[in-house]
Amino acid sequence: MPRIVAHLLLSLAVTSGLEAFAQTIGQTKSADAPTFTLSVRSQLVIESVVVKDKSGNLVHGLNAKDFRLTEEGVMQEIRVFDHQSLSAGTEPLPPRSKDEEQLTVYGRLARGQIAGEKFESPKYKDRRLITLYFDLSTMMPSDQHRAFAAAEHFVRERLTAVDLVSIMRYDGGAVDVLADFSADRNRLLSILRTLSIGEGRGGIETSQDAGTADTGAAFGQDDAEFNVFNTDRQLAALQTATKMLSSLNEKKALVYFAGGMRLNGSDNQAQLHSTIDSAIRAGVSFWPVDTRGLVAEAPMGDASQGSPGGQAMYTGATEQTMQSNLAQSQDTLYALASDTGGKAFLDNNDLELGIRNAQASISDYYILGYYTSNKTLDGRFRRVKIAINNPDWKLEYRQGYYAGKEFEKFTAADKERQLEDALMLEDPITELTLAVELNYFQLNHAEYFVPITVKIPGRELAMAKKGGAEHTLIDFIGEIKEAVAGTTVTNVRDNVNIKLTNATALQLAQKPIEYDTGFTLLPGRYTIKLLARDDETGRIGTYQTSFTIPNLNTQGVRVPISSVVLSSQRVDLNDALYSAQKGKNIAKDTAVNPLVSDNQILIPSVTRAFSKKRPLFVYLQAYENAGESNEPLVGFVSLYKGGIKLLDSNRVAVTPLPSTRLTPVPMTFGLSLEHLSEGDYDLQVSVLAPQSKRTQFWRGIITVLP
Secondary structure (H helix, E strand, O other): OOOOEEEEEEOOOOOOOHHHHHHHHOOOOOOOOOOOOOOOOOOEEEEEEEEEOOOOOEOOOOOHHHEEEEEOOEEEOOOEEEEEOOOOOOOEOOOOOOOOOOOOOOOOOOOEOOOOOEOOEOOOOOOEEEEEEEEHHHOOHHHHHHHHHHHHHHHHHHOEOOEEEEEEEEOOOOEEEEEEEEOOHHHHHHHHHHOOOOOOOOOOOOOOOOOOOOOOOOOOOOHHHHHHHHHHHHHHHHHHHHHHHOOOOOOEEEEEEEOOOOOOOOOOHHHHHHHHHHHHHHOEEEEEEEOOOOOOOOOOOOOOOOOOOOOHHHHOHHHHHHHHHHHHHHHHHHHHHHOOOOOOEOOOOOOHHHHHHHHHHOOOEEEEEEEOOOOOOEOOEEEEEEEEOOOOOEEEOOOEEEOOEOHHHOOHHHHHHHHHHHHHOOOOOEOOOOEEEEOOEEOOOOOEEEEEEEEEEHHHOOOEEEOOEEEEEEEEEEEEEEOOOOOEEEEEEEEEEEEEOHHHHHHHHHOEEEEEEEEEEOOEEEEEEEEEEEOOOOOEEEEEEEEEEOOHHHOOOEOOEOOOEEEEEEEEHHHHEEOOOOOOOOHHHHOOOOOEEOOEEEEEOOOOEEEOOOOEEEEEEEEEOOOOOOOOEEEEEEEEEOOEEEEEOOOEEEOOOOOOOOEEEEEEEEEOOOOOOOEEEEEEEEEEEOOOOEEEEEEEEEEEEO
16 A cells, blocks of 8 residues: 655755755845736626527527626626527438448547637637536446447437537546547547446445345445535536536537436535536536436336345335435436536436437527626626517526635635646646655565655745734645556645744745655556645646656666665754644654654755755665675765766765665765856766676766855
């Protein structure tokens, strides 16, 4: 299992790399220099309007002057106007036989994202946007088979020239965008063909009612508690999908394939409202399709589960409970549809008909955009009314929207949702500056400890008075995935409350905050994505990179070594380290970290820039396997500039201790930089095993500052 060690460091001494860090992120302005701030806030609201005459025919040829739009009774100026004409190309494309199709079966479906668009360069003008969303966590394998087959038949037989289809999948983890909006039938069919039947949790939902099977054993926790979280995750995943689609201005229909969704009293109401509000803001209508089809259940349940026990099976309560559970699971689908302008497709075995209903719902319409005169971001509902000159014409449009929220008004759920959405974004967020360094050290023949160091400029963090003391809040969230398979190996989630004295609060503007965490991984290729958020302002910074943990056991002809850590600072654990939870010293939790020694921690230099006034420390580990001669290893560090050697450290000879397992041989070197000129240098670390004539070399570039 991954081992996580997390702690936070506020460096009170001036680090040698601080100057370079300031240069990297931009110089701090002088306190005496005058500042001028121009703040402009505007909120663009988009409305889609369908206009029909008395006979129900679509009305064409209108312009912005024909419409009158008010928000909460206040007239708004229409600044954006466009007509989406979908009348042409409504007939299905010529069908292709399976022999004509050139389908690809992917070994692993690639995850993408929904590309946004701008008003000045619309990508999807006069196109119908349909999203096929498969909630595999609620569908049994038989339901999944019917859903995939219906989607394949629609794409093959019913797709028109104006249709664009995207595909999303939710299997209980994250929402995967498998295809952005596309008319490439071969690609869409290939993705649908590759979807695996049996993914997700297969609709497993337990309860404690009269319809529950008698398993003959008690479960310590009330199963209903798990259902609450499962339903919240389903709704939150739908909300994430709507936010992905919100970057497009056109109307969107999301066909939601699911095996029902059952609310648990009032426990899921908050997330349900949040999901519906997000869909309304994004211009997305839900078209749920119950993949169970027409259900005819046996009075005592089917053969997939054991028979219930107790008196209820004789009084009819069991059958009533089963029917009630089915109705409740469909009621949620109905609510999602009716509140967003869609229609739930229930109790029908022709699942493709549900997709065709969503397709037919989007016809010619007008896009009206205005910058609301109400600049307050309070998250409240604002009623919109649109009128037209001809009173006999009928208008279909969204009756209002929920305004956005300022970060200060976010609830705890809103803040968590913001972090999770930011973690899923393909593009990084650079509102907060992050500098990160990863290293690896071998623990045994199989596992490696990977310490991760994050530095954030203190001057970029906001502080607030709380209980009479200065403090700053930082949220960290991150995950490590396998580079090839894309599966999540481990993750980290911390909320850090840093209390500061008046003196250290003033110093924070000139010093970085450092956050350290660590994981235990196996050799392989990985990607890491880490986010930090200032919890006072909501500003987020993203760091993402790929890295490789080598298998040092295969380096028989060379001396296996760990990462090389460069530093100019050692900090006492008792003075500088604080728990991310309750301010406790966590020296006892850092035993696995090789950078901790003699109650001090070596602080890696993330920027590889060092002051001439401080010595440079170089640390690494070499490794000897059990049964070898335990010969002494010799190491030294050299500095080069322009190919000329300028400096050598003292040679360090270390003899491994006898052991029956892998033996780490730590090596520490010190270099004085005071006689060097400013600039860049090549640093080389050499490790030699004289008896076996094995060597190992490592090179890197450092910067010397005044």
